[in-house]
Amino acid sequence: MLRIPQLLRATCHHDLRTPTVNIQQTLLRTHKFKAKPRQKPVRLHSPSRRVVQEEETGFRLPADQVPDYFSRNVHTWVSQYSQRISDRLTRFGIPKDDLRPLLRLYAISMANGDVFRDLAYGNDQLARISRDMTSNSAQAMDRYFTRMLYEWTSLPEGQQALESAVSSDVVSHMQSLFRAADLSSAGxxxxxxxxxxxxxxxxxxxxxxxxxxxxxxxxxxxxxxxxxxxxxxxxxxxxxxxxxxxxxxxxxxxxxxxxxxxxxxxxxxxxxxxxxxxxxxxxxxxxxxxxxxxxxxxxxxxxxxxxxxxxxxxxxxxxxxxxxxxxxxxxxxxxxxxxxxxxxxxxxxxxxxxxxxxxxxxxxxxxxxxxxxxxxxxxxxxYNRLTPLVVANESLNGDLSRVRKGDCVVTFSRTGLFGLKQNIEAAAKMRCALAYGRLPPEIRSEQAALFNDPDSDFKVLVGSDAVGMGLNLKIKRVIFETVSKFEGRALRPLSASQIKQIAGRAGRFGLHGSDTTGVVTTLRREDLDFVRQALGTSFEPLNAARLNMNYESYRKIHEVLPWGSSNMTIAEVYHYVSRMSPLFEFQSILELEQSFEFIDEFADCLTLRIRLLTSNSPCPWRDASAVDGARSMMEIFRDKLRVPIEDALHRAQLLNKLNAALVLMESSGGPVPEQKAIVRLLGELETVHKVIVLYLWFSYRHQVAFPEQEKGFHLKHLTELAMDWCLELLHQMRMKTKNPAPHARREVLDRRPMKKPDVRLAEASASLDRESIDAVLEGDDGHFIRHIVR
The missing domain is CATH 3.40.50.300 (P-loop containing nucleotide triphosphate hydrolases)
Known part of the structure; x- marks a missing residue:
């Protein structure tokens, strides 16, 4: 039985942003740490103007000039990043009193060429450093200087040199951390x-x-x-x-x-x-x-x-x-x-x-x-493509009435996706199916089936890059509504690989009879050349395979670091200390920030193995409401060691969202919220679904603490049913159908038969007035609905 008791929402959020420095704006400093006049900033020392260029396309550093470049700029690194380096090394366990003599000796040895001579890097390692410096010079310089410090310390030459400046205990601690984080023999x-x-x-x-x-x-x-x-x-x-x-x-x-x-x-x-x-x-x-x-x-x-x-x-x-x-x-x-x-x-x-x-x-x-x-x-x-793929001679010039049957219009904003769907349906007079990442796979697959069915009234597909993988789609033409996507913190142009993956869905072999040619175009004229150029380029070789942290190295690093070190500090050790083959690169620590900050909140009640397990869980860490759901699970686990799924959902203020949708779905008539409210409710259900999936994920790994797996699957199915109903309701409202809620419910139940065990919705509720519906959408606990499992 679902219920809506008083809810408690956790509001503790953290937003850790790592500062970055533009290498072209970094001031050159002499060996005495004196900056040149600010009004005339200069670039870092270059081995020669002939081989190192800092153009608009980015910083360039040939592999054979890497040792000279780092030797010339070590003092710049120490002075420019002084506070950041001190904070980092202190977190890694080096006493503050030893930082200055340690860095001073390291800088002198690096400037004299001793460090690179002792490290004796091969051509492949120098090429890797060169490539990383080219793509992200400021952060790569900071990372490599720190990594080389620890690697040099592990060598007899480095140990002997450093012990003249700091105690042998400090050197021994640095060597232990380097060995714990060593990924050079990952295979x-x-x-x-x-x-x-x-x-x-x-x-x-x-x-x-x-x-x-x-x-x-x-x-x-x-x-x-x-x-x-x-x-x-x-x-x-x-x-x-x-x-x-x-x-x-x-x-x-x-x-x-x-x-x-x-x-x-x-x-x-x-x-x-x-x-x-x-x-x-x-x-x-x-x-x-x-x-x-x-x-x-x-x-x-x-x-x-x-x-x-x-x-x-x-x-x-x-x-x-x-x-x-x-x-x-x-x-x-x-x-x-x-x-x-x-x-x-x-x-x-x-x-x-x-x-x-x-x-x-x-x-x-x-x-x-x-x-x-x-x-x-x-x-x-x-293998070669089995059917031709061509770029259209012209775009749609912004005219959505030119969208045709069998088209897939691709966009990358969830909010804009619903508006685009509505505009296409109004302009082209054809119904659109939807496929985007936050929709559960079951609903994406169902929407794809509706689009593929020649007897259905779904003639156009509106989707995100989710259409590029895992869906059977009878697409004749792919239309890019935009060629850029928000990734992390910035709007970035699509890569050639992304464009090829999505565009390649057009004209799939065997799906269009004799007319198998796939066509690609854009909504706007200015984007068409970008797509044409991307499809004409060869694939750019991948630079490195990613390595994830494993339990053994994670445990060793935790044992070496100071007591109480955060999980984010462990991630920093992997990033700044781990030695690895040039073929590999550690996973992005930006992707770990939010998960590790979350785990640190519960470090007192989670074993190391469960901490690492949680960091790999399918929680959408950028979704604050989903993180609240995960936090609710951990809070209940910490207090009771047993997590009922309904308790976790209600504590995170998510249970009432599901109830709101089910109440509206069962209403037999009366007023229905505006379309914006339904889109908002659909977004909330997407979060509910992700939290339920997270619970199921834990239930397979910690069954004693997360025992309600069967109920989890039941709630997951109900949530998918409600989401499907929201999508259908939006269409019925646009068509101005009388009593759209029950009509949408019938349509959904006709194409989505109940799974066993049968889930029977309660008898249709009495008509709700506007205040009642608004109260449900706002989370009022006065309305709830019971569901019976037969």
Whole structure:
């Protein structure tokens, strides 16, 4: 039973912003720390004007000039970053009284060339430093000076030099921290993979709609023991479902001649790529059926404990299990700032004889270097797009009436997305389906199905970059409403890779009969050349694979740091101290700030393992309301060690949001809030859904503390039902349907049959007046609704 008691909202939020310095504005300082006149700022020392250029395109530092550059600018670093360096090293455990002599000796040794001579960096490491300095010179300079200090201290030459300025205890502490954070042998941590015979990697690379995945999945279907690891739960579920039904034709076998191919796949299978033979059949064949389990972060489907196949999200890949065939999808995400570490772990740690990697061409050089470093073998198969993709000669010139059936209009603002949908429906007289990131995967998939169905009245799709992966979409033309996206703290142009991923959804092979040409254009004339240029460029090779912190190094760093050090300090140690191969880069600490600040609030009641576990949880840390939901769970866990899901939702003031939607959904008539209120309510339900998913995620990892998994799935389904109803209600209101709420409810229940166990909504409530509805939307506890599980 859902209820709405008095709510308590936590309001403690932190906003930590790391200051940055523009390297071109940094003042040159002499070895005596005297700044030149402020009215004539000069650039940092350059080895020569011939080789170092600071142009509008950015700072340039050739690899062979790296040692000279750092030697010349060490005093600038010490003086310009003095307070930041002191604060950081103090957090790392160096006594304040030792900071000045330590940094002074280090600066002198660096300026004399002693540090680089002792470190003896190879060409690959110097090239990596050069590249990082070019892309982010100010922060990279600070990071590398700090890292080289600790690495030099770990060498006999550095230890001997520093012990003349500071005590041996300080030097020993710095060496211990460096060893604890050392990631230079990351690949050798996966003992099961390193102890097995050399693995064979097979890369399948090509643009969207090239059929690059079909051979990999056929090999999986034919294997004795195999695993699929993908980026999305929807993709993991599709592979799980099709393998169990016998819809994927195993390698070495052929479909029945009368078998009908199934083009309704969210995976780039390229039906018909194999000389016209079906790869996925519409009706499963028992001869091809394979028992397959599914494991994702928030859902497990176990067909049999002894099932030989597994479909999972990449974070859930079992690295210690021995497999014959493994398939890792969207391998280019290995460089993703937040999730990339999961792909890196799969490449380094999968214990499989044959590993298929599917993705973009941009990942090939990096993967080849990683495979060579591990002593494995690799072969690369390249695929061409199966259908033409062309850029239109002109844009829509801002005229939404020119939107046609089968179009997908792409935008990147959730708020603007609803306005764009409404404007298209008004101008083009066609109904729009929606697909954006905050919608649950189930609803995105349902909206895609409505768009694909020729008998439905959904003729246009309005979406975000969520359309670029995991959805089966019969798109004929992609229209970019904008070519920039807000990322973190700034509005940035889309990368060529992002544009290609989205544009490639147009004209998918086998989905449009004989007319398979995909078309790409823009809403505004000034954006068309940008898209044309992006599609014409070759893929830029990925620079580095991301490494995530693991429990062993996390524990060691925690033990070396001063007592009570924050989790953010641990993240800083990884960023500023960890030594790693030039092929790797630690995950972005900007992505960890909010999660670690949250964890620090509950450090007194969480073990180290649970702290690290929580930092990897699927909590949208930039959503303050979702973080309140996570905080509520932790507060209840700290107080009672057992977290009822309804208690967590009501403490975070989220339970009343779900009740508000359900009350409105069950109303049989009467006034309905304005469209803006429904859009706001939909946004609140998106947050409710994410908090419920977070609870389910914890329930699989800490079942005693989070025991109400069945109720969680029940509430998740109710929330999805309410969200679907909100979307339908917006359309009915735009159409000025009489009594839109019950009409929308009927439409939703007709296309979304109740799952077992059946969830029966209570009998329709009496008509609510305007004050009652407003009170529900504002969170008044006087209205609640009961739901009965039959």
């Amino acid at each position: 050798w941590e996966y003992s099961s993979a390193r102890g097995s015979p050399p693995r064979k990697f097979i890369m399948h690379v090509g643009p969207t709609n090239s059929g690059k995945t079909h051979n990999a999945l056929r090999a999986l279907a034919a294997s004795k023991r195999g695993v699929y690891a993908g980026p999305l739960r929807l993709l993991a579920f599709e592979i799980f479902d099709r393998l169990n039904k016998g819809q994927i034709i195993p390698l070495g076998m052929e479909a029945d001649p009368q078998a009908e191919p199934d083009a309704n796949s969210g995976i780039d299978m390229g039906d018909g790529a194999d000389k016209g033979k079906a790869v996925i059949v519409k009706d499963g064949n028992p001869r091809f059926a394979r028992e397959c389990n599914m494991v994702t972060g928030e859902e497990h489907k176990i067909v049999s404990p002894s099932a030989p196949l597994l479909s999972c999200t990449v974070e859930m890949t079992p690295l210690g299990t021995r497999w014959d065939v493994a398939v890792v999808d969207e391998i280019q995400l290995i460089a993703d700032r937040q999730r990339g570490g999961a792909w890196t772990a799969a490449v380094l740690g999968l214990n499989a004889k044959e590993i298929h990697l599917c993705g973009e061409e941009s990942a090939v050089p990096l993967i080849e270097a990683m495979v060579k470093q591990m002593g494995d073998s690799i072969e690369v198969h390249r």
